[in-house]
Amino acid sequence: MTARPEQQEGAAEAAPTSSGAGVAEAFMTAFRHHPAGVAIITADPGDGPVALTVSSLISVSATPPTVAFSLSDNSSSAGVVRRAETVVVHFVRRSDMDLARLCATGGKDRFGPDVRWARLETGEPYYPGIGLWFRAAIRGRFAVPGACLVSAELLEVSPDALTSHRDDPLIYANRAWHGLKPIADAGRAPLLLWPDDSATF
Numbered sequence: 001m002t003a004r005p006e007q008q009e010g011a012a013e014a015a016p017t018s019s020g021a022g023v024a025e026a027f028m029t030a031f032r033h034h035p036a037g038v039a040i041i042t043a044d045p046g047d048g049p050v051a052l053t054v055s056s057l058i059s060v061s062a063t064p065p066t067v068a069f070s071l072s073d074n075s076s077s078a079g080v081v082r083r084a085e086t087v088v089v090h091f092v093r094r095s096d097m098d099l100a101r102l103c104a105t106g107g108k109d110r111f112g113p114d115v116r117w118a119r120l121e122t123g124e125p126y127y128p129g130i131g132l133w134f135r136a137a138i139r140g141r142f143a144v145p146g147a148c149l150v151s152a153e154l155l156e157v158s159p160d161a162l163t164s165h166r167d168d169p170l171i172y173a174n175r176a177w178h179g180l181k182p183i184a185d186a187g188r189a190p191l192l193l194w195p196d197d198s199a200t201f
Contacts, residue, residue: 032175036172037091037092037170038054038170039053039069040100040130041069041087041090042088042117042126043080043124044125049111049125051110051125052075052078053101054069060151064154065153066139066153068149069150069152071147071150072146082141082150086135086136086137087124088124088125089152090132092130092169093130093168093169097170099127099130111125122135132157132158133161134155134157135155136152136153136155137152139151
């Protein structure tokens with residue numbers, strides 16, 4: 001008689017699992033402690049400029065250069081961005097933290113008289129004080145319960161993108177803003193993950 005898998009000698013023991021509410025709670029805890037870079041998305045689909053701060057920006061492809069980010073159904077600004085055909089994606093540094101906080105706070109005027117902003121020749125609102133930004137065209141929208149995943153192709157880049165100071169990124173983790181500092185033994189050759197092992201480059 002053939003032994004069942006759990007009775008075979010040396011068989012791997014199945015890991016205990018959880019489902020339902022346990023998965024949701026673990027998901028929130030895991031991503032709360034999963035550091036993410038911060039970006040600001042601005043857009044104007046025709047009824048006024050909007051801006052929001054996201055920590056969901058990811059690279060998707062280098063050819064053509066494409067990014068993706070998620071928009072919550074609970075955000076009124078996200079609903080406006082969702083209707084736009086083009087956006088501006090700002091890569092935020094620690095020095096931009098006040099602006100990132102402003103764009104993350106509901107009910108605030110993100111284009112008020114005390115905020116430095118302008119429009120590109122193509123009409124999109126943007127924050128010229130942030131050194132690295134891209135004008136991007138929305139290429140796809142994928143609705144999921146409670147949110148929408150948006151992909152966008154990068155079309156233009158800020159004039160000083162290659163010379164602007166890009167150190168000291170702003171990081172969001174565990175509901176707080178953070179900076180980064182080098183690891184003490186990081187003098188070794190960097191570990192390159194692109195293109196063989198990951199979608200990061």
